[in-house]
Amino acid sequence: MGVYHFKLPDIGEGIAEAEIVAWHVKVGDIVDEDAPLxxxxxxxxxxxxxxxxxxxxxxxxxxxxxxVAIGSILAMFETESEETKLxxxxxxxxxxxxxxxxxxxxxxxxxxxxxxxPPPAPLPTREREKKVLASPAVRQRAKxxxxxxxxxxxxxxxxxxxxxxxxxxxxxAGSGYRPIGAARADEQIRVIGLRxxxxxxxxxxxxxxxxxxxxxxxxxxxxxxxxxxxNATRGARAKLTMLPLLITAICKALPRxxxxxxxxxxxxxxxxxxxxxxxxxxxxxxAGLMVPVIRAAERRNIWQLAGEIVRLAExxxxxxxxxxxxxxxxxxxxxxxxxxxIATTPVINRPxxxxxxxxxxxxxxxxxxxQVVAAKLMNLSISCDHRVxxxxxxxxxxxxxxxxxxTPALLFVD
Numbered sequence: 001m002g003v004y005h006f007k008l009p010d011i012g013e014g015i016a017e018a019e020i021v022a023w024h025v026k027v028g029d030i031v032d033e034d035a036p037l038x039x040x041x042x043x044x045x046x047x048x049x050x051x052x053x054x055x056x057x058x059x060x061x062x063x064x065x066x067x068v069a070i071g072s073i074l075a076m077f078e079t080e081s082e083e084t085k086l087x088x089x090x091x092x093x094x095x096x097x098x099x100x101x102x103x104x105x106x107x108x109x110x111x112x113x114x115x116x117x118p119p120p121a122p123l124p125t126r127e128r129e130k131k132v133l134a135s136p137a138v139r140q141r142a143k144x145x146x147x148x149x150x151x152x153x154x155x156x157x158x159x160x161x162x163x164x165x166x167x168x169x170x171x172x173a174g175s176g177y178r179p180i181g182a183a184r185a186d187e188q189i190r191v192i193g194l195r196x197x198x199x200x201x202x203x204x205x206x207x208x209x210x211x212x213x214x215x216x217x218x219x220x221x222x223x224x225x226x227x228x229x230x231n232a233t234r235g236a237r238a239k240l241t242m243l244p245l246l247i248t249a250i251c252k253a254l255p256r257x258x259x260x261x262x263x264x265x266x267x268x269x270x271x272x273x274x275x276x277x278x279x280x281x282x283x284x285x286x287a288g289l290m291v292p293v294i295r296a297a298e299r300r301n302i303w304q305l306a307g308e309i310v311r312l313a314e315x316x317x318x319x320x321x322x323x324x325x326x327x328x329x330x331x332x333x334x335x336x337x338x339x340x341x342i343a344t345t346p347v348i349n350r351p352x353x354x355x356x357x358x359x360x361x362x363x364x365x366x367x368x369x370x371q372v373v374a375a376k377l378m379n380l381s382i383s384c385d386h387r388v389x390x391x392x393x394x395x396x397x398x399x400x401x402x403x404x405x406x407t408p409a410l411l412f413v414d
Contacts, residue, residue, distance in 0.1 A: 002081040004053050008074040015042050017067045021193035022136035029057045039136045041193045045323050055079035065192040134160040135286035194288040205350040210386040213345040216398045221376045223408045237303045244305035248411050251277050251298040253400040261331050263351045264388050280329030283316045290316040293329045344381045353388040357381040
């Protein structure tokens with residue numbers, strides 16, 4: 001018997017450590033080569049590590065929520081080999097991607113000092129498409145409860161959520177749906193991983209930034225009619241929501257208000273006004289809020305924007321978003337979709353200086369030329385950093401968006 005030391009590899013983002021957000025094994029488990037080992041989170045993405053060898057787990061680096069330094073031992077395995085080996089550098093893949101972390105060849109490592117060996121052959125690929133999608137928290141809960149995720153029926157095809165586990169437990173207990181008002185035990189949940197990052201970032205934003213929010217009502221009757229006409233002739237292109245049209249209006253309005261499309265380094269006292277509009281799209285995922293970025297949004301037409309919004313949202317929710325797709329935004333837009341609400345007071349995505357929040361579209365009677373008519377109305381919210389953006393500028397910016405949206409032909413005029 002030998003001992004295999006698996007070191008945490010350089011994930012390639014210039015980071016010094018990563019946080020353990022889930023273990024898929026425990027000490028004493030017998031694992032196969034390439035079996036899921038742990039999920040680790042960097043500042044931007046969750047990475048799935050797999051076992052580089054087959055053997056018995058004899059030691060793990062720490063508990064969920066703890067940090068592991070790059071290059072330190074993540075796990076130790078007892079193997080059939082009589083030699084003690086250290087795992088060479090690996091190249092992990094984002095969680096949910098079809099690529100897997102590539103491990104070194106344990107049998108060939110001993111010869112590396114004397115001869116030059118070719119790159120190790122890739123590990124056998126698993127049938128990843130058959131793997132049930134679920135967040136690390138859902139996987140851990142299912143493991144603790146002894147539930148096979150493949151047996152759980154889902155409300156959303158292919159993805160298991162906490163509500164699906166609740167329904168599975170309820171039916172298997174023979175009690176049907178839990179009655180309304182049934183007592184539930186208190187739960188203590190550690191704030192770790194992405195949820196902890198969100199908590200820290202939001203707290204820092206509210207501490208450092210003097211927010212103010214401005215809300216304006218916009219008549220989107222003509223814009224909604226235009227959207228319906230465009231969707232009727234869209235062919236194979238992505239369906240248009242309100243968002244691509246609103247983004248177009250934002251991009252056309254921003255050149256007159258460059259201080260809104262900016263990032264503020266408050267320690268250096270420097271505001272960088274961006275020439276391009278790198279628009280963050282706040283996206284809700286099972287793990288928490290993520291903000292994938294549409295690069296140079298001002299260069300894209302409405303159909304390109306629609307397709308990119310769908311692609312980035314699916315990548316974020318599936319854990320496939322790359323680190324460069326989750327950073328570098330200069331302005332963020334956040335929408336609760338159909339939940340909408342009357343008005344929002346969104347928190348700025350620091351170090352940006354503004355965030356825009358469209359709200360629900362409602363149909364209400366309005367006076368027009370002395371007549372009462374039905375109109376589709378939407379409130380548009382904007383929160384700004386008052387150190388950089390004055391109230392007059394924020395209001396004027398929203399009024400310009402209102403002008404473009406209420407006369408949608410202007411969206412397509414240079």
